[in-house]
Amino acid sequence: MSHRYFLRTAALCAGVAIAACSSDRASSRDSATASTPTASASSTGTALTGAGATFPNPIYSKWFSDYAASTGVHINYQPLGSGAGIRQLQEQTVDFGASDAPMSDTEMAHARGGAVLHVPTVIGAVVVTYNLPAVTSPLRLTGPLVAEIFLGRVTRWNDTRIAALNPGVSLPATNILVVHRSDGSGTSYIFTDFLSAVSPTWNTSPGRGKDVQWPTGLGGKGNDGVSGLVKQTPGSIGYVELAYAVQNHLPAALVQNAAGTFVAPSVESATAAAAGAVAALPATTDYRISIVNAPGAGAYPISSFTWLLLYTHQPNAAKGRALVDFVHWALHDGEKSTASLQYAPLPASLVTRLDSSLARVQIGGA
Amino acid sequence: MNNRSGADRAYAVFTTASAAVIPIVVGLVFIALAIAGWPALRQFGTSFITSSAWDPVAGQFGAAPAIYGTLVSSALALLIAGPLALGVALFLVEFAPGWLREPVAFAVELLAAIPSVVYGLWGIFVLVPLLRRYVMPFLADTLHLGNTPLFSGPAYVTSMLAAALILAIMILPYISAVSREVLRAVPRSQREAALALGATRWEMIRDAVLPYARSGLVGGLMLGLGRALGETMAVTMVIGNQHQISASLFAPGYTMASLIANEFSEATTPLHVASLMAVGLLLLVTTFIVNAGARWLVWQTGRSRA
Numbered sequence: 001m002s003h004r005y006f007l008r009t010a011a012l013c014a015g016v017a018i019a020a021c022s023s024d025r026a027s028s029r030d031s032a033t034a035s036t037p038t039a040s041a042s043s044t045g046t047a048l049t050g051a052g053a054t055f056p057n058p059i060y061s062k063w064f065s066d067y068a069a070s071t072g073v074h075i076n077y078q079p080l081g082s083g084a085g086i087r088q089l090q091e092q093t094v095d096f097g098a099s100d101a102p103m104s105d106t107e108m109a110h111a112r113g114g115a116v117l118h119v120p121t122v123i124g125a126v127v128v129t130y131n132l133p134a135v136t137s138p139l140r141l142t143g144p145l146v147a148e149i150f151l152g153r154v155t156r157w158n159d160t161r162i163a164a165l166n167p168g169v170s171l172p173a174t175n176i177l178v179v180h181r182s183d184g185s186g187t188s189y190i191f192t193d194f195l196s197a198v199s200p201t202w203n204t205s206p207g208r209g210k211d212v213q214w215p216t217g218l219g220g221k222g223n224d225g226v227s228g229l230v231k232q233t234p235g236s237i238g239y240v241e242l243a244y245a246v247q248n249h250l251p252a253a254l255v256q257n258a259a260g261t262f263v264a265p266s267v268e269s270a271t272a273a274a275a276g277a278v279a280a281l282p283a284t285t286d287y288r289i290s291i292v293n294a295p296g297a298g299a300y301p302i303s304s305f306t307w308l309l310l311y312t313h314q315p316n317a318a319k320g321r322a323l324v325d326f327v328h329w330a331l332h333d334g335e336k337s338t339a340s341l342q343y344a345p346l347p348a349s350l351v352t353r354l355d356s357s358l359a360r361v362q363i364g365g366a
Numbered sequence: 367m368n369n370r371s372g373a374d375r376a377y378a379v380f381t382t383a384s385a386a387v388i389p390i391v392v393g394l395v396f397i398a399l400a401i402a403g404w405p406a407l408r409q410f411g412t413s414f415i416t417s418s419a420w421d422p423v424a425g426q427f428g429a430a431p432a433i434y435g436t437l438v439s440s441a442l443a444l445l446i447a448g449p450l451a452l453g454v455a456l457f458l459v460e461f462a463p464g465w466l467r468e469p470v471a472f473a474v475e476l477l478a479a480i481p482s483v484v485y486g487l488w489g490i491f492v493l494v495p496l497l498r499r500y501v502m503p504f505l506a507d508t509l510h511l512g513n514t515p516l517f518s519g520p521a522y523v524t525s526m527l528a529a530a531l532i533l534a535i536m537i538l539p540y541i542s543a544v545s546r547e548v549l550r551a552v553p554r555s556q557r558e559a560a561l562a563l564g565a566t567r568w569e570m571i572r573d574a575v576l577p578y579a580r581s582g583l584v585g586g587l588m589l590g591l592g593r594a595l596g597e598t599m600a601v602t603m604v605i606g607n608q609h610q611i612s613a614s615l616f617a618p619g620y621t622m623a624s625l626i627a628n629e630f631s632e633a634t635t636p637l638h639v640a641s642l643m644a645v646g647l648l649l650l651v652t653t654f655i656v657n658a659g660a661r662w663l664v665w666q667t668g669r670s671r672a
Contacts (some may be wrong), residue, residue, distance in 0.1 A: 081631030107634060175520065182607030182624075184422075184632025206423060210632040213421035218524050218618050219607025221628065228490050233498075233523050 048323055051078040052085020052098030055186045055241060056306045059122055059343050060098070063334045071329075073322050082186055082210065089116070089309050095319055097309035100124070100186020101210060102288035113311040117361065118287045119327055119354060120305035122335075123344035125270040126190045127245040128253040128302070130237040131230050132157065134172060135251075138264065140165045142256040143198030143293065143301060149237060150178055150195065151202060152216030157235060172235065179229045179238035182219025184210040190304040191239045194292040198301075239302075242270065243342035257301040258293050269300035270344035278350045287357070303344070310361070317364030324361050331355070396650060403644030406637060414644060420609045420625075422633070427641035429648060431609045435619035436652065439526060439601065440594035442615075443533030448587055451538050455545035460571060471546065478539035486603030489532045494523055494604060497531070502616060515613040524606035527615040532600050537590035544586030548579045584664045588657055595653050598623040622649040 057079040064075040080088075082099040089097030090111045098121075108116055128146060130139060145161055148154040154161060158171045181188045189210045196203040206212035220226040223244040230238040230250070242265050245252055254262040263269050276296030277289060293301045308327060314320025331354055335345040346354075406427060407414055417428025454474055458467055506512035552575050560574035576583070606618020607628060622645050633639045 083632040083634040086634055104634075177523070182602065183628040186632075206421065209423040210634075211422040211629050211638075213419070213423070213609065217608070218522060219628070220524075221602050221607070225490075225603060229523055232491075232495055236523075 046073045046318075046322055048073070048075045048095045048319060048326070049077075050075065050085075050096040050098060050308075051080050051088045051094045052309070053082045053100045053186055053306055054079040055100050055124055056098065056122055056343070058243070059334075059338055059341050062337060062341065063330050066334070066337070067326055067329060071325075073326065075326065081184070082189075083184065085309070089113075089311075095310075095323055098307065099309060100304065100306045101189040102307060103309065111311070113313070115312045116309050117312045117357065119308045119310065119331075119358070120274075120287055120346060120350065121308050121330060122306055122338050123270045123274050123291070123303055123346065124186070124190065124306055125242040125265045125273075125300055125304075125344065126187055126194070126239050126302040127242055127250065127265045128237065128239050128255060129227065129230055129245055129250040130253060131232075131234050131251075132172065133234055135169055137169065138251065139169070139253040140256070140262045141253045143194065146255070147195045147199030147202045149176055150180070150214070150216070151199075152178070174235040177233055177236040178214075178217030179220055179226050179233075179236050180214050180217050181226060181239075182221050185222075186210065186304075186306065187223065187239065187241050188212065190292065190302060193290055193304065194302045197290070197293045242267075242344075246342050255301050257297075257299050258295050259297045259299070261297050263298065263300045265300050265302070267339050267342060267344040269298055270303040271347055272296050273299035273301065273303040274305070274344070274350065275299075275347035278347055278353075281353075285353075287354075312360070313362045315364070320361070320363040324358055324363065327358060328355070331358075396647070399643055399647040399650060403640055403647045406640040406644040407647075409637065410641075414641070415648070418609060418611060422629070422635070422638050425635065425637055427637070429622065429625070429641075429645050431611050432620045432622045432625045432645060433648060433652065434611045435526065435529075435605065436595060436621040436623070436649065437656075439529045439533055439605070439619070439621060440591055442526075442530035443537055443594045444587065444591050446530065446534035447538045447541055447590060450534075451541035451586070451590070452545055452583065454538075454542040455549055456571065458542075458546050459549040460567070460575075471543075474539050474542050476539075477535065478543070482536065482597060482600040483603075485532055485536055486600035489528060489600060489604040490524070493531060494528050497525075497528055498523055502527075506616075516615055519612070519614045519616050522606060522616055522618055524604050524618055525616050526605065526612075526619045529601045529605040529619070529621070530615070532604055533594045533597060536597060536600060537593050540593055541586045541590040544589060545579075545583050548582030548586065549575060551582070552578045581664055584660065588660055591656060591660070592653060595656065596623055596649070598627045602627055622646075622652070 057077070060077055064077060068074050077098075078084075082101055085094075085097035085099050086103055086107055088094045090107070092113050102118055103111075103116060128141060132139070141162070142165065145154065145165070148161070155176055156173065157176055158173045163169075163171055189208065192202070192206065192208040192212050196208040206215065218229060220229045220238070223240045226238045227240050227244065227248060227250060230236045240250065244250075245265070252265050254264050257263050257273075273291050273294040273296065276294040276299045277291035280295065281289065287305070287307070289305070291303050291305060294303065308330075310323060310327070314323065331346070331351050335351070338345045410417070410427060413428055415428075415433065416430055417426075418430050419426045419428045420431070421427075454470075458471055462470065502517075505517050511517040556574050556578055557570055560570040565573065601621050602624035605621060605624060607620055607624060608618040609620055610617065612619070625645055626642050626649075629638070630642050633642055
């Protein structure tokens, strides 16, 4: 009897742990609740599933675990990539998706559950990093110049166009080695979105995307692959996301923004970019907006939202209510813990507008 | 009696079913990939195999660089690892003193137990810097091979050469383990007969041992080649992932397996997904053709000698 009881409890624990937790801290709580099966069985609808972007996964994991601790609602999130998140949302195999790039009109049209609401959650920034041992102060670059380098048209570090922006810096007479991401990623999307915004040539080809046809350079897999190549190769230039650059103390170039200022990438300058972009938003926005090259003196130009994706009509009342409640919590309480993980919080003006959009989500009913 | 024939029949059915599972699984994989990849193959036709343009933004897909990279990196790896593995196996079976045999065999087989991501990390942090600092300058400048197409151009960090070397190290234990077993299975009488006819040790190996073991040795090479064709993680980390066909081994390239690993998770347009599925199909077909070709080669040479 005790043997069978143990087996059943163990199976339950394992099942709930697999279904409902992504972090180790959450799993101990899950097995505690699972040992009282009646409680977890009666509260159906308090477990949500989601899938999507890997870039915001650290902050999402923290949110889900904090939210489960305070409300008992478990959210299982699979960081499979933005593409997989969109596909699973379209097929309705998850309750919500997450993406670093907004869904295209075609992708929206293929969503089986109807209209999709894009909810910006945090802001990410992409850092241009480089390996120039002799250069000690941060390099200054303009958007068009970064595009020229990644197009393979500016090939030497002592090119007059780089030197003109960096007076007094001794630039080596060596070739520039371009390093980009080889795997499809939101980081590449943000970076190419910026290059498309500032360079007409880049906009024509290769254009913006999670994978593009890179005209030159080497591909590294992941932020670690790119930074590994950059660290090892003097004369190289690459791009990684802000949190990764800060944690690994990578050199970061100052990039000129739309207002003409050279801005260092940081949590504050990324939020400033969002504030600048949101101020210019029309009243009827669907939040599928790019904030690269945003107006504002302090705005870092290579910034972007990352989005949670949910259907505006939630047929399952319990799940729909839980989802909307969570998103509301994330936008208000969750935002406070973003900076510790090097994500930029949303500007307050945007949160107010999102509240009203969230209130219009239709819950339950036919 | 009756009971025994029943057991026999059950045994026969079980083994037949087990054997049938493998072709069925391969067939199902082939069909699934063909269906999923069909939209891409229909849209691009033969240019999917001949074109070098892989542009997800514009919706243009051509897998030629990946096919080329897969074949070249695997062939090179086999060229490097094959003789080395055969040497290891011959040494262990024919020459090594008893006390050395087991430790060396153990060390070689340990190579097979290292996860491929560890090979990739080792490749990018140890092998690649060594290549760039010493091997590539040596090949290009000291040996004056820099003017030949094979070793021309700037010494990039990650390259086809790095991928081939990583693959060679990874497939070495497979080939040498199989070769060692095959060589050990050569009957003692075969060796003694050759020695009795006045052969030296080397002549004995060349004329009595290797011909006897040939088909088994080729089997070991095929196992290694199969592993090299499909290897993903380690190659992705050191090959440079650039869609280009370059004669130079110093230039970056791409392989079919790393293309799928890189792009599948973030592919959203149906055509992009279909193209990656079609690349998977091509990889399966390539592996099949290479294996069939090798078997045919063995069969041909075997027949002409007999």
